[in-house]
Amino acid sequence: MIELPTRWWSMQIKFFLFVALSLGSLWAAPAQKTPEQKGPQDVEVLAENVTKKGTLIHAINNVVLYSPKYLITADEAYYDTESGDLELFGNITMLEGVSYASRTGHTKLNLNTDIGVSDPLFFYDEETNVWIKCENAVLNPETYITQKSIVSSCNTQEPDWKIAFTTGEFNKESKWLHLYNPVFYANDVPVFYLPYFAFSTDTTRRTGLLRPEFGFGSSEGFYYMQPIYIAPAVDYDVELRPQMRTNRGEGMHGTYRFVDSAYSNGEITTGYFNEHSDYAEEENLKNSSHYGLQVKYDRSQLLSSQYTNLEDGLWFDLNYLNDIDYYNTMSNETTSYDRLVTSRLNYYIKQDQDYYGVYARYDIDTHPELQDPSRTDNRGTLQELPTLHYHHFTSPLLLDNLLYSVDYKTSNYTRQEGITAFQNQVDVPFSLYFSLLQDYVHVSVSENIYASHIAYGNDDDSNENEGKYWRNYHKISLFTELAKPYDNFYHTMYLKLDHIIPSKEDETGYFADFITLNTLAKSTSLTLKEFFYNSDGEKKISHKLVQFYYDDYDYKYGDLENDIKYHVSDQLSLGHNLSYSNEYSKISRNQISINYSDELYSTSLRYTYQDSVYKENTIYKITESTSTDEDYSYVTLYADTKYFTHYNIFTSVNYDVKEDEFRSWAFGFKKTLKCWDYSIQYKDTTTPKSTSSSNGIDSVNKQGIMFMFNLYPMGSVSYDFSRESEQKVTN
Numbered sequence: 054m055i056e057l058p059t060r061w062w063s064m065q066i067k068f069f070l071f072v073a074l075s076l077g078s079l080w081a082a083p084a085q086k087t088p089e090q091k092g093p094q095d096v097e098v099l100a101e102n103v104t105k106k107g108t109l110i111h112a113i114n115n116v117v118l119y120s121p122k123y124l125i126t127a128d129e130a131y132y133d134t135e136s137g138d139l140e141l142f143g144n145i146t147m148l149e150g151v152s153y154a155s156r157t158g159h160t161k162l163n164l165n166t167d168i169g170v171s172d173p174l175f176f177y178d179e180e181t182n183v184w185i186k187c188e189n190a191v192l193n194p195e196t197y198i199t200q201k202s203i204v205s206s207c208n209t210q211e212p213d214w215k216i217a218f219t220t221g222e223f224n225k226e227s228k229w230l231h232l233y234n235p236v237f238y239a240n241d242v243p244v245f246y247l248p249y250f251a252f253s254t255d256t257t258r259r260t261g262l263l264r265p266e267f268g269f270g271s272s273e274g275f276y277y278m279q280p281i282y283i284a285p286a287v288d289y290d291v292e293l294r295p296q297m298r299t300n301r302g303e304g305m306h307g308t309y310r311f312v313d314s315a316y317s318n319g320e321i322t323t324g325y326f327n328e329h330s331d332y333a334e335e336e337n338l339k340n341s342s343h344y345g346l347q348v349k350y351d352r353s354q355l356l357s358s359q360y361t362n363l364e365d366g367l368w369f370d371l372n373y374l375n376d377i378d379y380y381n382t383m384s385n386e387t388t389s390y391d392r393l394v395t396s397r398l399n400y401y402i403k404q405d406q407d408y409y410g411v412y413a414r415y416d417i418d419t420h421p422e423l424q425d426p427s428r429t430d431n432r433g434t435l436q437e438l439p440t441l442h443y444h445h446f447t448s449p450l451l452l453d454n455l456l457y458s459v460d461y462k463t464s465n466y467t468r469q470e471g472i473t474a475f476q477n478q479v480d481v482p483f484s485l486y487f488s489l490l491q492d493y494v495h496v497s498v499s500e501n502i503y504a505s506h507i508a509y510g511n512d513d514d515s516n517e518n519e520g521k522y523w524r525n526y527h528k529i530s531l532f533t534e535l536a537k538p539y540d541n542f543y544h545t546m547y548l549k550l551d552h553i554i555p556s557k558e559d560e561t562g563y564f565a566d567f568i569t570l571n572t573l574a575k576s577t578s579l580t581l582k583e584f585f586y587n588s589d590g591e592k593k594i595s596h597k598l599v600q601f602y603y604d605d606y607d608y609k610y611g612d613l614e615n616d617i618k619y620h621v622s623d624q625l626s627l628g629h630n631l632s633y634s635n636e637y638s639k640i641s642r643n644q645i646s647i648n649y650s651d652e653l654y655s656t657s658l659r660y661t662y663q664d665s666v667y668k669e670n671t672i673y674k675i676t677e678s679t680s681t682d683e684d685y686s687y688v689t690l691y692a693d694t695k696y697f698t699h700y701n702i703f704t705s706v707n708y709d710v711k712e713d714e715f716r717s718w719a720f721g722f723k724k725t726l727k728c729w730d731y732s733i734q735y736k737d738t739t740t741p742k743s744t745s746s747s748n749g750i751d752s753v754n755k756q757g758i759m760f761m762f763n764l765y766p767m768g769s770v771s772y773d774f775s776r777e778s779e780q781k782v783t784n
Contacts, residue, residue: 098130100114109131112129122164129143139163140160141157153225173188176190183230185221185223185230202217207726216236216238217235218250227253235250253766258290261282263280266296275298289310296326304327306325306383307322319350320348325344326379345372367400394416406446407446414436414437416436432468434468435467436467441463442460444461454486456484457482461480464476468511470511472512475507476505478571480571498527498530500525501528503524503525505520507565524556524559524572526553573672574604578599582595591623593619598613599613605674612641612669627646628644630646631643643660643661659689685709689707702722718736718737727765728765729762
């Protein structure tokens with residue numbers, strides 16, 4: 054057998070240097086093709102010793118032969134210029150195109166037909182690093198047929214994995230490798246045998262099988278999903294995902310993706326999953342089958358490609374499903390906790406000074422009985438169909454420093470059962486800007502006018518059929534921006550004082566609970582922002598301080614907010630966010646974070662405490678308490694390291710300090726080598742499921758191990774073994 058090269062391309066570099074340096078001293082014998090001949094064009098033979106007898110060329114020592122298809126080196130060669138027969142001996146290197154290379158000890162090849170034999174043969178695909186070593190091979194124009202072979206993409210000496218097989222066929226056109234009687238080895242240890250196995254070395258987009266998913270759950274049984282990828286054209290493809298869960302049921306999901314212009318793309322996803330009757334009954338599921346549809350589309354330049362000075366865009370995400378388990382059965386990893394499934398559509402047109410928008414929102418309530426025990430369908434779910442929006446960007450009015458803008462919205466809130474509404478809103482601010490004290494102090498004085506009108510429908514006459522609201526408020530802002538260099542650092546500071554004074558306000562009629570009004574409270578706020586830079590211009594410290602004062606509330610002072618971040622280095626930063634409740638004289642929120650990242654380590658540690666008295670500062674009028682019902686305290690951690698060669702070790706933790714329990718956590722590692730990788734992860738997840746119980750939604754807690762194994766370029770498989778336990782959600 055031939056000795057395999059350890060550095061394949063270094064051999065090729067030496068080969069080309071050899072050719073360049075030797076052309077002047079080698080004997081050359083051109084083999085011209087007669088006009089009636091078929092096969093390759095001119096063939097050139099170079100060597101230290103070249104003789105020609107009739108049509109037979111004999112070359113010895115440092116033989117170089119090249120044609121439009123092949124570039125070959127060998128110790129000795131015989132070439133018949135008439136028949137095209139070529140026989141090579143000793144240290145043969147053959148380059149075929151730019152992708153394929155081979156080494157052998159003896160080869161017979163007809164350059165006219167590309168048919169021949171080699172024994173032994175080492176074949177290499179440069180694009181995928183896949184190599185084949187065999188005792189003998191039959192060479193054809195489109196295929197290599199090998200006997201008693203080994204294939205791998207690892208190092209040629211002691212590969213981490215390899216496949217030994219009795220017979221194989223590699224198609225150079227389709228790039229598929231077919232193996233018969235393959236035995237899979239981990240190093241030199243046989244792992245398993247198959248009568249037949251095939252894989253593609255083509256890394257381009259093409260039709261074929263994607264990575265399958267395996268898993269096992271104590272209640273759902275064995276899980277298997279095999280994605281099928283279909284790519285009939287460059288502008289669209291289809292992915293089918295059939296699956297089975299032995300104890301639960303079977304299903305199929307599919308996605309159609311397309312690109313219909315240079316500025317747009319979209320996809321359509323649909324699927325169906327059928328539950329086994331005994332599983333649905335035992336788990337008290339709401340439905341025995343789950344199905345749905347999603348249509349997504351994103352396009353820019355819908356009209357702007359035809360008109361100048363115009364920008365526009367269309368985006369929509371439309372969803373339909375019969376219950377939440379449609380999402381949770383799409384794969385073993387997808388989860389959804391939302392009761393409402395939302396569809397949205399947005400379109401806008403923007404010019405220099407004007408913006409026009411059309412928005413729509415449609416919600417599907419998967420559990421309407423939680424809102425109203427008498428409801429069984431989506432007829433009472435409030436929809437926003439549509440909202441029209443116009444905005445005129447800030448522009449000067451009479452004076453350069455007198456600015457105004459206009460914002461107008463009209464919204465249609467509709468549903469089949471229950472009160473509906475049609476709301477118009479307009480907001481017009483006027484602002485005057487000027488400076489004092491030689492531009493050290495900047496002043497902004499604004500007058501803001503807001504009005505809204507609501508017309509109701511489907512009313513039961515218990516409320517008025519309209520509501521009217523208007524108000525204006527004054528806003529005075531003073532701010533300054535200062536900067537000063539010091540010997541070792543540079544300091545910038547931004548200080549701003551805002552004072553909002555609501556003026557006239559009139560409110561008549563009825564305002565439903567889903568109607569939002571732009572109402573403001575009388576308030577004063579002081580904001581300080583400052584940054585410290587070192588002598589190299591690197592930001593070291595950022596600091597923000599905010600304090601609100603409210604005239605209209607029983608508690609006058611809002612929570613004091615203090616946020617500071619210290620950049621110890623490019624890799625390490627420390628953060629502290631603190632809120633202090635002046636009303637209750639205690640810390641209402643406290644968050645401490647540490648972040649570190651370099652080439653080997655990455656970690657993020659965060660502690661968050663939030664008291665039930667915490668209130669978020671806002672300029673808008675508060676009609677009900679914004680405090681949470683209870684306090685909570687969490688520690689979250691994520692860390693990974695690449696300290697160990699080829700390994701990435703990672704962990705994540707979400708710990709509830711108050712309840713003294715782990716909400717979720719995971720630990721695992723991934724080993725990555727040139728030709729393969731694998732990962733093992735332990736995880737804890739909670740997945741909701743729809744039930745027919747009174748509370749509507751229960752959940753399943755899963756703890757399990759996930760294993761993923763990937764051989765380049767064959768692909769990967771994953772296996773998930775989990776243990777499940779039910780958790781009940783009560784109202």
